[in-house]
Amino acid sequence: IVRAEDEKAAAETRYRGLVEQLPMMTYVTSCENPPATLYVSPQAEQLIGYSVEEWLEGGGAFIDALVHPDDLEAFLEERVRSRTTGAAFSLSYRLLARDRRVVWVLDESHEVVDPDGKPLFCQGFLVDITERKQLEEQLRQSQKMEAIGQLAGGIAHDFNNMLTAISGYAELLGYSFDAGDPRLEDIAELKRAAAHAASLTRQLLAFSRKELLLAKRLDPNAIVHELETMLRRTIGEQIELMIELEPELAAVEADPDQLAQVILNMALNARDAMPTGGRLTISTANVDVGPDLPDGAQRVAIRVADTGTGMDEETCGRIFEPFFTTKEPGKGTGLGLATAYGVVSQSGGTIEVESVPGQGSTFCVLLPRAPALSNRVAA
Numbered sequence: 001i002v003r004a005e006d007e008k009a010a011a012e013t014r015y016r017g018l019v020e021q022l023p024m025m026t027y028v029t030s031c032e033n034p035p036a037t038l039y040v041s042p043q044a045e046q047l048i049g050y051s052v053e054e055w056l057e058g059g060g061a062f063i064d065a066l067v068h069p070d071d072l073e074a075f076l077e078e079r080v081r082s083r084t085t086g087a088a089f090s091l092s093y094r095l096l097a098r099d100r101r102v103v104w105v106l107d108e109s110h111e112v113v114d115p116d117g118k119p120l121f122c123q124g125f126l127v128d129i130t131e132r133k134q135l136e137e138q139l140r141q142s143q144k145m146e147a148i149g150q151l152a153g154g155i156a157h158d159f160n161n162m163l164t165a166i167s168g169y170a171e172l173l174g175y176s177f178d179a180g181d182p183r184l185e186d187i188a189e190l191k192r193a194a195a196h197a198a199s200l201t202r203q204l205l206a207f208s209r210k211e212l213l214l215a216k217r218l219d220p221n222a223i224v225h226e227l228e229t230m231l232r233r234t235i236g237e238q239i240e241l242m243i244e245l246e247p248e249l250a251a252v253e254a255d256p257d258q259l260a261q262v263i264l265n266m267a268l269n270a271r272d273a274m275p276t277g278g279r280l281t282i283s284t285a286n287v288d289v290g291p292d293l294p295d296g297a298q299r300v301a302i303r304v305a306d307t308g309t310g311m312d313e314e315t316c317g318r319i320f321e322p323f324f325t326t327k328e329p330g331k332g333t334g335l336g337l338a339t340a341y342g343v344v345s346q347s348g349g350t351i352e353v354e355s356v357p358g359q360g361s362t363f364c365v366l367l368p369r370a371p372a373l374s375n376r377v378a379a
């Protein structure tokens with residue numbers, strides 16, 4: 001008997017070691033609703049910052065209080081469904097960690113029954129799938145932008161042809177009037193409208209990456225510096241402008257006029273987000289995206305940060321769409337960031353956005369470093 005007990009203890013140690021090494025949290029609960037927590041593995045603390053003791057003391061509804069409010073209904077429904085049908089519980093949802101982080105988890109559990117089919121307890125696991133969710137979201141976002149890009153590019157292309165015809169015929173029509181004819185002013189008006197439409201079309205083409213940029217080697221600091229005087233004049237006195245340039249900034253390859261437009265639009269967006277004043281900071285930096293990555297992974301960051309209204313998640317998800325604007329009619333076309341997106345992706349870069357409603361936003365343009373000059377001479 002003693003040997004059998006020893007073996008049982010050894011087996012338990014073995015399994016406990018195994019379970020506590022899994023890259024997920026495992027748990028056992030009762031089969032009631034809400035369930036009583038019988039066991040939680042120590043990975044709980046890594047997952048969302050609450051210790052095993054807190055979890056056990058918290059009782060059956062401990063986790064319910066941590067489920068993201070938007071997911072709570074689905075969570076409770078899934079529990080009722082699995083309890084009433086005896087089927088496995090399986091759901092992805094968000095938990096709020098102790099430090100208020102949002103953690104996406106996959107939660108799966110099933111009932112363990114005795115030989116007569118009577119449920120004994122439930123066992124399951126919680127695994128952190130935050131990274132996967134983020135990658136899915138990025139993929140979804142880039143597919144959306146790709147589709148919008150194709151649509152916008154196609155329309156813009158046809159539009160451009162028609163606008164060329166409109167301004168061409170307007171020009172011709174002008175020749176059939178004598179100089180000084182008052183109707184010439186109407187024709188000029190026609191041409192102005194066509195030119196304006198053509199400039200919008202060009203921005204759409206830039207967004208859909210169909211327009212060729214004149215990329216050359218340049219110093220982003222010089223561009224920011226050139227914009228500075230103009231910005232000080234346009235943003236008004238209520239907004240404090242801070243410029244923080246990295247003195248050893250690496251060069252990038254981009255179209256200087258387009259890059260200036262990108263920065264300018266971000267600065268103007270920042271101004272518009274601070275109607276009662278605030279601080280606008282434009283800064284540059286060299287960033288290493290990852291220590292193990294090849295040379296090309298080194299990037300140059302141009303950041304435009306404001307202390308303005310910020311954006312909620314829904315707005316944030318749409319800002320790069322052409323014609324998405326929250327500004328009054330006549331104030332914004334919604335093409336600023338769409339153009340920026342096109343220009344930056346065509347230069348091999350990305351734009352990252354962080355925003356907290358009520359606190360402000362930071363837009364960060366990341367561009368690949370231009371290859372070292374010495375390499376070029378050698379090549």
Ligand SMILES: Nc1ncnc2c1ncn2[C@@H]1O[C@H](COP(=O)(O)OP(=O)(O)OP(=O)(O)O)[C@@H](O)[C@H]1O
Pocket residue numbers: 265269270273306308309310311315319320324325326327331332333334335336337338361
């Ligand atoms: N710094 C910011 N703070 C808050 N919201 C912003 C900020 N930057 C952009 N947005 C939001 O993104 C939307 C789209 O910006 P975008 O620059 O593309 O267009 P716009 O500024 O509205 O018009 P346009 O630039 O064509 O004149 C804005 O209407 C605003 O809602």
Ligand SMILES: [Mg+2]
Pocket residue numbers: 265266268269332336337
């Ligand atoms: Mg804008």
